[in-house]
Amino acid sequence: MTAISPSHPSGQAEPSFRHELYPYRGDAQFLSGTLGYIHEALEGDEAVVVAVPPDKASLLRSELADEPAVAFVDTTRLGPNPGRFVSAWVDWMNEHGEGDRPVRGIGETAWREARNAAHLSELRYHEWLLNKAFARSSTWSMLCPYDDADEDDRSTLRSLSRCHPLIHRDGHHVRNEDYRTAEEYPFEALQPPCDPFQELSYTHGDLPAIRSKVAQCASDAGVPDDQQRKLAVAVTEIATNSIRHGGGRGTLRTWAQDATFLCEFRDAGYIADVMAGRTRPTTEQIGGRGLWLAHQLCDLVEIRSTRDQGTTIRLHVGIPQRSS
Amino acid sequence: MRAARTLATFDDVELGDHICWHADSAATSPADVLAYVADGALYGDKIVVVGSAGAASGLARDDVPSASVILDLPRVADPDSVLAAVRREARTAAREGYRSVRVLTERMPAAAPSGTEELVAQELKLDEFASESNAIVVCAFRPSQWDAPTLEHVACVHPHEMGIRAERPAFRMYSTGADIWSVDGVIDSECADAFNAAVRAAIQCSPRVKMRFDALDILDAAGMHALVDAARHLPDRRIVVEGANETVRLCWELAGYATAGIPVVMSA
Numbered sequence: 001m002t003a004i005s006p007s008h009p010s011g012q013a014e015p016s017f018r019h020e021l022y023p024y025r026g027d028a029q030f031l032s033g034t035l036g037y038i039h040e041a042l043e044g045d046e047a048v049v050v051a052v053p054p055d056k057a058s059l060l061r062s063e064l065a066d067e068p069a070v071a072f073v074d075t076t077r078l079g080p081n082p083g084r085f086v087s088a089w090v091d092w093m094n095e096h097g098e099g100d101r102p103v104r105g106i107g108e109t110a111w112r113e114a115r116n117a118a119h120l121s122e123l124r125y126h127e128w129l130l131n132k133a134f135a136r137s138s139t140w141s142m143l144c145p146y147d148d149a150d151e152d153d154r155s156t157l158r159s160l161s162r163c164h165p166l167i168h169r170d171g172h173h174v175r176n177e178d179y180r181t182a183e184e185y186p187f188e189a190l191q192p193p194c195d196p197f198q199e200l201s202y203t204h205g206d207l208p209a210i211r212s213k214v215a216q217c218a219s220d221a222g223v224p225d226d227q228q229r230k231l232a233v234a235v236t237e238i239a240t241n242s243i244r245h246g247g248g249r250g251t252l253r254t255w256a257q258d259a260t261f262l263c264e265f266r267d268a269g270y271i272a273d274v275m276a277g278r279t280r281p282t283t284e285q286i287g288g289r290g291l292w293l294a295h296q297l298c299d300l301v302e303i304r305s306t307r308d309q310g311t312t313i314r315l316h317v318g319i320p321q322r323s324s
Numbered sequence: 325m326r327a328a329r330t331l332a333t334f335d336d337v338e339l340g341d342h343i344c345w346h347a348d349s350a351a352t353s354p355a356d357v358l359a360y361v362a363d364g365a366l367y368g369d370k371i372v373v374v375g376s377a378g379a380a381s382g383l384a385r386d387d388v389p390s391a392s393v394i395l396d397l398p399r400v401a402d403p404d405s406v407l408a409a410v411r412r413e414a415r416t417a418a419r420e421g422y423r424s425v426r427v428l429t430e431r432m433p434a435a436a437p438s439g440t441e442e443l444v445a446q447e448l449k450l451d452e453f454a455s456e457s458n459a460i461v462v463c464a465f466r467p468s469q470w471d472a473p474t475l476e477h478v479a480c481v482h483p484h485e486m487g488i489r490a491e492r493p494a495f496r497m498y499s500t501g502a503d504i505w506s507v508d509g510v511i512d513s514e515c516a517d518a519f520n521a522a523v524r525a526a527i528q529c530s531p532r533v534k535m536r537f538d539a540l541d542i543l544d545a546a547g548m549h550a551l552v553d554a555a556r557h558l559p560d561r562r563i564v565v566e567g568a569n570e571t572v573r574l575c576w577e578l579a580g581y582a583t584a585g586i587p588v589v590m591s592a
Contacts, residue, residue, distance in 0.1 A: 207512050207513070208494070208510070211510075211542075229541075230571055232542055232571075233575055236513075236542065236544045237544060237545060240513040240544070240546065244513070280580065283580050283583060283585065283586060285580075286549060289545035289549075289579050290544075290545050292578070293544075293545055293575060293579065297575075
């Protein structure tokens with residue numbers, strides 16, 4: 001790693017989005033790193049948005065009293081799907097940036113609350129996507145604290161490190177030479193569907209059949225009625241995309257795995273825009289709401305799309321577990 | 325309150341029904357039409373046949389009961405004039421002591437108004453008439469004479485369809501009061517064009533329209549866009565949606581339409 005400079009206060013900001021990973025151990029290190037980052041921001045008249053787990057937020061609140069330039073945001077209302085986080089950050093940064101005022105974000109993901117391997121993978125992908133999403137945001141920067149207390153879990157830190165161009169250490173940020181600069185994200189391969197699964201090929205005119213199949217399987221799997229209604233919209237949107245943009249046809253598979261009900265759609269289309277469905281649509285926008293709605297209505301959306309192999313989209317919905 | 329439903333046979337008709345009937349389907353025969361007409365006499369309904377009796381779904385002139393009215397208006401191009409004539413017959417029937425009127429009309433492509441939207445608009449006016457006057461209106465369409473998209477569009481603006489195996493349209497939009505339209509079913513990308521045409525037709529004559537979504541299960545992104553696009557089609561139009569379920573309201577908000585400047589308001 002190459003040392004660049006201390007974090008810059010306002011007016012001396014680097015010309016592009018600054019995205020720093022901050023590995024720490026324990027509350028004291030968490031506070032020293034984040035408070036240093038915040039105080040730098042305040043000295044430069046920058047706003048700060050803090051999106052961290054409740055226990056960490058309490059620590060910071062007790063140190064910052066009622067600092068008006070620091071806003072704590074509630075991340076719990078976003079739900080588990082990382083596909084909603086980019087638009088949430090855009091909203092928070094715009095709201096607290098008040099025009100061109102520089103804004104620093106502090107975002108700590110509750111990594112240990114990840115529901116499964118797919119969720120963990122999408123959380124990491126979100127961190128990588130932030131660099132794409134905010135690449136041109138010269139007035140925004142973000143610090144991502146990561147609790148590195150678990151000696152046995154070095155792989156998570158390594159993979160997370162590859163999603164951050166900078167590492168924050170001792171009040172400095174340094175270039176992270178492990179950062180993946182490639183244009184394409186190296187996704188982990190999707191695990192095969194859990195046995196047994198159900199399959200349905202579809203084309204134009206089959207949307208009712210798709211909804212019927214999904215409703216039957218979701219009901220059998222124990223998905224609550226209110227979530228089934230949301231899922232019906234999401235599957236309609238994804239299948240519509242297949243029919244309209246994915247070669248006119250596709251294949252649906254559904255299965256339940258552990259506490260998750262999954263719907264997988266495969267078609268021959270290609271989604272070139274990695275941000276598709278992750279940015280809030282405008283009222284004047286004619287299309288482009290399908291993936292957005294899917295992200296908002298499902299607990300997780302996995303998208304894998306290549307020119308050669310087409311597109312696979314998996315919609316995840318949590319199944320409530322009965323207490324024994 | 326009117327509700328959409330499928331009728332197995334003409335025996336199931338009720339006052340206020342507006343029925344889409346695919347006349348050359350195997351599910352019904354001329355005998356069924358005769359029964360429909362004959363039941364008019366039984367229940368005290370005046371029969372009104374629009375078109376020459378011979379053309380109205382195979383109904384021969386001799387089969388039409390006495391005191392029935394045949395509105396054979398081949399030279400009247402304006403569909404509103406035909407509807408006005410039907411309304412006059414309904415008023416006359418009421419004065420004469422009939423329970424209601426039973427209208428049988430066969431839609432002919434050659435006589436149909438230009439464009440699907442106009443045809444849909446005429447069907448909505450006919451539906452409003454049935455709803456207001458408690459008339460029974462049977463619209464016969466011979467599928468062999470129509471293209472499939474047009475048939476789909478018109479089926480969606482009839483609250484009732486005929487036949488045991490009748491294909492139920494994805495959604496149905498029908499009158500439940502003055503400038504109030506109820507929608508049931510599902511509106512997705514496959515029927516969004518039909519919905520757009522129906523809403524455009526509904527707001528042609530009234531700048532303020534209320535829509536009831538109590539029986540609408542799903543409104544997807546294409547459906548939401550169709551609704552907003554229709555409301556924007558003419559200036560100074562406003563649509564207030566009521567009774568939508570929680571998921572429809574949530575999707576509306578998520579799609580970014582719950583904002584000022586959109587001429588559609590989704591209320592609880």
